[in-house]
Amino acid sequence: MLADISRALARLSLCVFLSACGLLGPLPERLAGNGVAEPRLAGCPDAEPSGDCEIGTTHFIADLHTDSLLWGRDLRQRSDEGHADFPRLRDGGVDFQVYAIPNSTPFPRETDGVHCASGTDFNTGDILFLVNETLRPGTWSSPRSRTFLQAERFHAWTRPGGSEAVPKVIRARGDIAEIDAWTKGLPQPAGQPYALLALEGLNWVHSNPNWVRREIDALIAADFRMVALTHRYSNALAGASEDCEDLAAGKERGLSALGRAAIEALIDRGVVIDLAHASSTSIVEVADMVMAADPALRPGLVMSHGGVYRACPLPRNLRDEDLRRIALADGVIGVGFWAEATCWDPQDRSDDAVEKTLEAIEDSFFAALAALQEPQLAKDYEAHWGRDFDPLNHLALGSDFDGSVKMRFDASALPRLLAALKRAKWDAARCARLDLTDSCETGGQPFAADVVLRRIAGGNMARVIANTLRDDYSPQTAALQ
Numbered sequence: 001m002l003a004d005i006s007r008a009l010a011r012l013s014l015c016v017f018l019s020a021c022g023l024l025g026p027l028p029e030r031l032a033g034n035g036v037a038e039p040r041l042a043g044c045p046d047a048e049p050s051g052d053c054e055i056g057t058t059h060f061i062a063d064l065h066t067d068s069l070l071w072g073r074d075l076r077q078r079s080d081e082g083h084a085d086f087p088r089l090r091d092g093g094v095d096f097q098v099y100a101i102p103n104s105t106p107f108p109r110e111t112d113g114v115h116c117a118s119g120t121d122f123n124t125g126d127i128l129f130l131v132n133e134t135l136r137p138g139t140w141s142s143p144r145s146r147t148f149l150q151a152e153r154f155h156a157w158t159r160p161g162g163s164e165a166v167p168k169v170i171r172a173r174g175d176i177a178e179i180d181a182w183t184k185g186l187p188q189p190a191g192q193p194y195a196l197l198a199l200e201g202l203n204w205v206h207s208n209p210n211w212v213r214r215e216i217d218a219l220i221a222a223d224f225r226m227v228a229l230t231h232r233y234s235n236a237l238a239g240a241s242e243d244c245e246d247l248a249a250g251k252e253r254g255l256s257a258l259g260r261a262a263i264e265a266l267i268d269r270g271v272v273i274d275l276a277h278a279s280s281t282s283i284v285e286v287a288d289m290v291m292a293a294d295p296a297l298r299p300g301l302v303m304s305h306g307g308v309y310r311a312c313p314l315p316r317n318l319r320d321e322d323l324r325r326i327a328l329a330d331g332v333i334g335v336g337f338w339a340e341a342t343c344w345d346p347q348d349r350s351d352d353a354v355e356k357t358l359e360a361i362e363d364s365f366f367a368a369l370a371a372l373q374e375p376q377l378a379k380d381y382e383a384h385w386g387r388d389f390d391p392l393n394h395l396a397l398g399s400d401f402d403g404s405v406k407m408r409f410d411a412s413a414l415p416r417l418l419a420a421l422k423r424a425k426w427d428a429a430r431c432a433r434l435d436l437t438d439s440c441e442t443g444g445q446p447f448a449a450d451v452v453l454r455r456i457a458g459g460n461m462a463r464v465i466a467n468t469l470r471d472d473y474s475p476q477t478a479a480l481q
Helices: 002-020 027-031 052-058 086-091 124-132 143-157 179-183 209-221 244-249 257-269 280-292 320-328 353-372 375-385 411-423 428-433 450-468
Strands: 061-066 094-102 109-111 114-116 194-200 224-228 272-274 301-306 332-335 395-397
Touching: 027 124, 052 411, 061 301, 061 332, 061 395, 061 411, 061 450, 086 094, 086 411, 094 143, 094 224, 094 450, 109 244, 114 244, 124 143, 143 194, 179 450, 194 272, 209 224, 209 257, 224 301, 257 272, 257 280, 272 450, 280 301, 280 320, 301 450, 320 332, 320 353, 320 375, 332 353, 332 450, 353 395, 353 411, 353 428, 395 450, 411 450
Parallel strands: 061 094, 094 194, 194 224, 224 272, 272 301, 301 332, 332 395
Antiparallel strands: 109 114
């Protein structure tokens, strides 16, 4: 045992030394499996004047989730690591990117053959920040310190006056002059891209509603405009879909009283609520609070990144009832692209590996669309909101770029993904894979119409932002950071 501890300390010391000397480079990111699997889908732009990449220049493209800030790579510089940086997003014509900040990442384990996470397990974030932030010991074990450090990094890299690829930070509704045009699916005018800051897990707050409100105010002061209560494991606020203890007990948690106070504060302050990683019970309870809120507060709800269980039956992925509940609350669902969310094989090196990956991602969109076409959902939505229900108003792109995951492409290839989705058809094989043979009409291309593709590419997310964000975010409290 002592020998094992000595070897572990020696390896850790070596990592710290190499990092301090600037010699570790991209090793932590590679060890975490954050990258692109070969063969890969080529990125944009390409030489064809009217090829798939044209979508990047003619459509408003919004992606609801990337973890790129976690790794410490200067996002102003083009990199071969991971999936996203400002230049690659620019190549892909991405006009709006949500930058999420995780702060606690337990090493995954298995319970009854299912991958799960626990807040009491070894936290890989401790090592990552020890290695990358050797001179900032406050971040080695503090989720709060890590959160605000990543926010500082984000603001340093997005200062005005940089290259044209540097995005403009969205702090209020008026920061996006084109927002109304984008919500209507109008063509994308050339201009500077935009970035929104999001939190993935309010993990450091464990008691006292006044504390949670003060922390939300501090996040707002640091320009966070989207917040998820959980990330991977259940905390003092809400239950998560992958929590080991909950899975072992066979009983998932929902919102605590503290979590309800947090949701009330987010609605009151005009912050978008993110249901990523939430348990089904948490989804129901948050959606109910959104629907019960004063309409004048215009609460906004998203699932920033997730898989679809019908297309990829893994515990974290969204069941039909989860998808319907989010849509009923007028939320938008960001469909993810990574291997575990869509059940494509990152070890596949065959000639048609790219095509199989795109087909798997398309299946997730088709499965989500099928779930949202339930007649009762339309009736319930129209009864509550007083307007027609369209399932295509509730789907979006939720990549999870740079989330310690394997992709088959990086951010520069998003127009090619959208082009593939536009061409995708209902056919007998897809209907059988998704177990929709009794209700599936083959031959249709539900995403082919340009007005539909524009909504999924970014218009639906633009609507959430336009409805939710306030014109002004004055400090709510003097007790900031």
